[in-house]
Amino acid sequence: MSSLLYSLGRWAFRARGIVVGAWILILALVGGGALLFNQGLDNSISIPGTESQKALDSLSTTFPQVSGASAQLVVVAPEGDSVNDDAVEQVILDSVDTLNDIEGIANAVSPFDENIDGAISDNERAAIISIQLEGSQYEVTEATKDALKDEADALAKALPDGSESALGGQLFSTGFPTLSATELIGVGVALLVLILTFGSFLAAGMPLITALLGVGISVAFIFIATAFGSITSTTPMLALMLGLAVGIDYALFIISRHQEQLRDGMDAEESAARSVATAGSAVIFAGLTVIIALVGLGVAGIPFLTIMGVSAAAGVAVAVIISITLIPAFLGFAGERLRPKSAKPSRKAKRAHAAAQAQVEAQAGSAGSIEPLASTHRPNRFFSGWVKAATRFPIVTILGVVAILGLVSAPALGLRLALPDAGGLPEDEPARVTYDLISDNFGEGFNGPLIVTGSIVTSTDPLGLMDDLKSEIEKLDGVEAVPLATPNETADTGIVQVIPTGGPDSVATKDLVAEIRSMHDYFLEEYDVDLSVTGFTAVGIDVSDKLGGALLPFGVIVVGLSLILLTMVFRSIWVPIKATLGYLLSVCAAFGVVALVFEHGWFADALNITREGPVISFMPIILMGVLFGLAMDYEVFLVARMREDYVHSGKAKESVTTGFIGSAKVVTAAAIIMFAVFAAFVPEGDTNIKPIALGLAVGVFVDAFIVRMTLVPAVLALLGEKAWWIPKWLDRVLPSFDVEGEGVAKEIELRNWPTAGSTDIATAEGLTLDAGATRLYENVSFSLPQDGTLVVSAGRDTSVTALLLTLSGRMLSDSGILKVAGYVASVRAASVRSRVAFVSLSEASDPVRDLTDALREKPRMIALDGIDQVTDAVTRRNIYDALVSARSAAMKGDSTLAIAVGTASPTTLADAIPGVETAVELNLTDSELAHEAEVSA
Known part of the structure; x- marks a missing residue:
């Protein structure tokens, strides 16, 4: 592979105009396709095969009035007044009539309906208008949403002074993510790090241009894909965040190798070709690990998560291809301008040289015995001190790192998962205002009602049966109210609306769903009814459970994959085991910090976290997949240089130090860039993205600086020669993955x-x-x-x-x-x-x-x-x-x-x-x- 990349790099350097023109054309084509075929994003989430989804699908046929998306319009009368006052009640009734005339609304239920219980608060200051729409959340048109918002505004104007009203509910429970100026801070930090790393504005701009190009192409492809199926709004944001980070880092690896070779006097074209062959090989390996891990999200068997993983993987693939084609083309345009200037010798070095020269002249009586003072590229003292400190007492370092990360990981044991609801939106969002008004006046459970449904076709008294089921469910712990229990028009399907005492994402609500489901056989035997629990809240609980159950098999796949891939790369047994255990430490530490922030509220105000509670259900599995690939990046770029030095010198412990010094600078720059890009999505990011971005930022920091740059040198120093041992039979069986470009080096030789x-x-x-x-x-x-x-x-x-x-x-x-x-x-x-x-x-x-x-x-x-x-x-x-x-x-x-x-x-x-x-x-x-x-x- 390295030889093929060598040829590709040389060709791209020479045909730079064609390469740049081709990528611009691709961007124009996919951008035009996105504008032409974009069908919009979808925030609805479902999992085929779960009890809640089966019941919801069945209701769409038997009871379509309650199977679609829903909304809530809450009205709060002025202090001291009641919603039963004529001035308020008549406005609400008029609004209900208007809502029922809006196309796309199946039914708007008045809180004063005699068949409805619980739509008016106990203090009679608040009332809820329940709105049932035709079709799922994804199928509701913008015209219907706009008409709903217009009527909500009209209601607010018609209410007496001092009244409050807000429109929210399931339909508006999740917002579409948008970019803000805060995210640009990450790009700004990346630019600063690149300038410091390369010492050149020209070189620093290349990774940003290629990363932005890759992100533009991958996001455009996602919008084109909306023509073939629904895609969640989190998908393009994840692809943007991940594509930007890896795009910058992959370009950084190649350009830094190019500059290093230019510093040594290599021809620019030859250097570009070798950079693509060597660093490009590592980029492809690193990209493949991320892609495999992201595609592996399909192991959960959840369609929206599979689509998200494949889309993000496609973004990484685009970043890899751009890095190995467009970067050498840019290097061709830059030519000799990227060649670093020779560093001037320090005053201390000049004085030492002069003293040595004088001594020789005094002893030998001749000048010129000492070579002129050369301007050399000196190793970084900071990284030299770092690796010496980490390896001086390796056992102490290992125990210290494991203890610290174990302590940070402990809160992860209490990490709760749930689908996002309106409670996680910014406090000034209308849907969040609705959520808070309902919670304050009715209780949190009214924001997440459950629907218990089943076939009642065999019943001779459907109304009596529904009353009996209502009475049974009202007795259960955790039930706040049962406002509705009714059969459909053909009396073959019944529904019972259940209001839990806890909020949609509370443990109490989850326990209530489990208890009702545990009574399935009782209801079947006693009433001959096959009941299921569904509704938006139940769907969220099932999604979280399914994702939680997929973590272990996905983790086994990721860990097994890392062991195999790293054994192929490093031809070692202990290096892959150490790398995999380090990855697990990084993941657990990231989970722990996320739990501290979102569950326990640490630094919540500083990070603009609007509400403490569970994090989005698919955060852990996405974090595990993405962080796996990034961890392998740092492992490869750091340890591969150590292995290279060991192969040449045969000195295991010395190679840890020299390899660390040779690669730590680029790994540090890459990790800072990754951290900055991910962290920038936390303060103003989308509710769904916040915990993912925070977890990735923490995971990258921990993995790069604590695991790879501290724990890894200590372990390798402790193992010595044993670190590079592998049984000969295994060495023969495993295919070789030439990450460091040994093949192309041999061809050149x-x-x-x-x-x-x-x-x-x-x-x-x-x-x-x-x-x-x-x-x-x-x-x-x-x-x-x-x-x-x-x-x-x-x-x-x-x-x-x-x-x-x-x-x-x-x-x-x-x-x-x-x-x-x-x-x-x-x-x-x-x-x-x-x-x-x-x-x-x-x-x-x-x-x-x-x-x-x-x-x-x-x-x-x-x-x-x-x-x-x-x-x-x-x-x-x-x-x-x-x-x-x-x-x-x-x-x-x-x-x-x-x-x-x-x-x-x-x-x-x-x-x-x-x-x-x-x-x-x-x-x-x-x-x-x-x-x-x-x-x-």
Whole structure:
């Protein structure tokens, strides 16, 4: 992958105009599509299959008058007056008549209706007009909402002076998120950090431009997707917040690597290509972890959450693609302007140099013995002191970090989840005013009524049955009132409206729902009624329970995924375990802080938290998914540099320090940017986004600075050499993920090997391969001209087959160097496979046909295994003719065809393979390459 990214980075650098123009065109197209196809966002949430949703779906057919969205218009008479006063009552009655004439309203119920209980407060100062709409919250038109608001305004004007009124209820319980100037603070902080990191306004502006471009494209795609299904209003805000953060960070990683290489004197184009190959590889890995985790939200089986995860994942994918294409294009436009100026040596360094120079001159009597004072890039003393402090007493550091984070995580045990309601809106919102007026005059339960419903088709006395059910439910603890118990017009379905004593998100209301459901069998046996509990409040409880139940399987998937991915990257057992445990500490600490703020009110006023209580149900699962990807970002960029230093030096503990110093600056900048972007969405953010943004901000801070930059160095220093241990069998089984660009570094190193301008199709040096305790071949070296023939023979067919598979890119040797068609086989195996065909003649039912099919792809080389086992003379002749024809066709097309054959008897091939008399012969047996070797486990 790193080699492909190297080529992509070089191409984007050269074709920068095309790349920038293409991205601008994409933005214009998707932006136009969003304007054309946008169908609006939907704040309604449902989970198919739950009891509440099934009952609600059934009511839409049997009792449509109560199945749609609802609203409430509350009226409070002046102090000392009553809503029963003529001046107030008549205004309310007139308003009810007007409301019933509005298109889209199924029924507006007067609080004075004799069939309704509890619509007038005990002190008779307040009354509630219950409004039932046609269709779900998503289906209510803006015209209907506007007409409702107009009538509410007219009611307020008609009421006597000193009266209060407000329009709210389920229909207006959640607002659509909007951007404010506060969110721009995060972007401003990001810009400041980028300027300090790069020391250049030009370099600092690139990540912001690419991040904003990516966010624009991803959000536009979300609005286009509304044409195909409902999407919650939280979805684009989450994609915006996450896309902005990762977009800036991914660009930061690539540009910082580019500047580092420019500082070392590398050519700008070469540096851009290598930056994309190295840092770009890490960006792709980091992006994949975030994408997989977000898509994994589908494990909960909740449609709106799946859509949210996929949309956010698409935003991250766009950020990754922009980073590896548009950033090198911008680097091309910048050219040499990003090359850092040489740092001036400090006065202390000058004095030390002068003293040393004087000493040498005095001793040797000659000048010039000391090299001129160089302007070097000195390591950061701050980070050097940090890592030394963390690793000086590693056990103390580990225990301290675990104890602190454990203490911060403790409040998470009491974290409650619920869907948002109007109680979480800003205090000046009309829906929040309605919520508070109802709570003050009627009790919180009137803001979250329950509906108990079931089929009563077998009843001979539906009215009596509903009265009996009302009486039964009124006896239950936690029931404030039962204002309505009625059958539908056809008397086949009944509903009982239940007002709980607690609010919609209270524990008491949840317990009441559970108790009514626990009486299902009793009602069935006693009254022959199959009752279900539904309504907006019950749906919210079911959503929260379903999401809470999905946390464990999702956590297992995330943790398991992190173990596998990190083992692939770092080729270690302990590093992935340490990384995963650190991730869990970060998640738990984030949950703990969210609980302290939203449940216990810590710093609630400073963060503009309008009400203490449960947080939105899908906060934990989204936080776990997103933070997983971000934690892997910091793990990769920090630990990969430590591993790189360890591979080169072999010194485990020293590599922790040098690797930390080399990568801490960019990790710190990335974490500060992430923290700033997420934290900016807390004070003025949407109610749904606030806890998610706060959790992510805390999680990023804890994971970057406490876990990755403090706990990780301590653990690695404590483990020493053991940190990089992995069983050999596992190392062979796991695929390799070249995050640090080792592959492209090897290709660059071998760019002029064996000689510059070599025309050989294949060159090998010292190839060795073991299979368990058997050495298949050892120290194999050869050069094959681009139109030549290679004959490989041995007493054992497996050795021949293994070498031909290696030559064709289908197997990798354990050691040695192999270059085929200009590609290093161990790095660009896919490119080798696309240019070298492999045919096993001994296993083919029709050898000639298989050979012809392979030659039809016009390979540059073809490897034929088992040719000596083709004994039929006609078949051998046809093989000969096919190869001659293919070579002739290649020459006419200004190309060549090399042939590699495997056989146990090369002397018999002269009449079967063209050019065998002048072939490169490689006898594995004569070289004693196929012997049994003692290979340690």
